Amino acid sequence: MKAEISPENRELIDAYLDSIWIEKGLSRNTIESYGRDLEALSNWLETGKGRLLDVNRADLLAYLAHRMNLGLNARSTARALSSARSFYRFLLRENKVSIDPTLQIDNPKVGRKLPDVLSEQEVDRLLEAPDVDTSLGLRDRTMLEFLYAAGLRVSELVNLRMTEINLRQGVLRVVGKGNKERLVPVGEEALLWLDRFIKESRPSLLKGITAADVVFPSNRGDFMTRQAFWYRIKAYARVADIRTTLSPHTLRHAFATHLLNHGADLRVVQLLLGHSDLTTTQIYTHVAKHRLKSVHAEHHPRG
DSSP states (O other): OOOOOOHHHHHHHHHHHHHHHHHHOOOHHHHHHHHHHHHHHHHHHHTTTOOGGGOOHHHHHHHHHHHHHTTOOHHHHHHHHHHHHHHHHHHHHTTSOSSOTTTTOOOOOOOOOOOOOOOHHHHHHHHTOSOTTSHHHHHHHHHHHHHHHHOOOHHHHHTOBGGGEETTTTEEEEEOGGGOEEEEEOOHHHHHHHHHHHHHTHHHHTTTOTTOOBSSBOTTSSBOOHHHHHHHHHHHHHHTTOOSOOOTTHHHHHHHHHHHHTTOOHHHHHHHHTOSSHHHHHHHHHHHHHHHHHHHHHHSTTO
16 A cells, blocks of 8 residues: 655655756656656655655665565666656755765666567568558558568658659668668569559549659648558558557568578668667667577477
């Protein structure tokens, strides 16, 4: 049962939340998250020392150990410590405390979360979900093919322009994060779908705007938003009966992982994804290894 937060602790927490709202302009969800972390600390204290102002380093270490004993993961505990750091820096600045109790407390080691990756069979089902006998369905099939064939971000896909595609050479010029350009080859399958889409569906979606440069127009004839296409991806995942948790990067993750599973060089995958740092790409090697271990365990007689 939760202990009731004392008026003194509540006043301190509210003053801190008001401060970060005014000074940092954080979103309501972020501020509420800070508030929940500090309320949890206060609730734990109410069974012992009680006052947030009296907390010392040993108390915080005991609290973090308590969270770990409850089975809460390291990421959640690291966030709780981060909330406490920010809170006590505020109290120190306001002369409410003379020592920051979060000093010399190391953050829990948090491994990078491995992305959920679709199997090659699941990707096939997702690609086949749109009804290609309709203009929107053919457009969406082509877009899904491009996400998987080129490892694009959804934002890169919806902003793609005709002048950035070389159909003869099968290469895209993609403008990614930080306005960095990269050249990405596209497979024959995706190019065949693009050729069909351009001939059969794109003109009707452009609403007669023949000079429009957008590759994949919305049903209003202009650029789609990434949120709109993400909504359509989720709808197709339901049609394909895909139970894996999806994100806007799902097909990008599949692109990288499947390349590595089939022997691609890590630095080549880094260039294709547009990562400036190889360590960002290395997460996919862990996903690929995990997949290989699963296959071994499932199929090897002594797995």
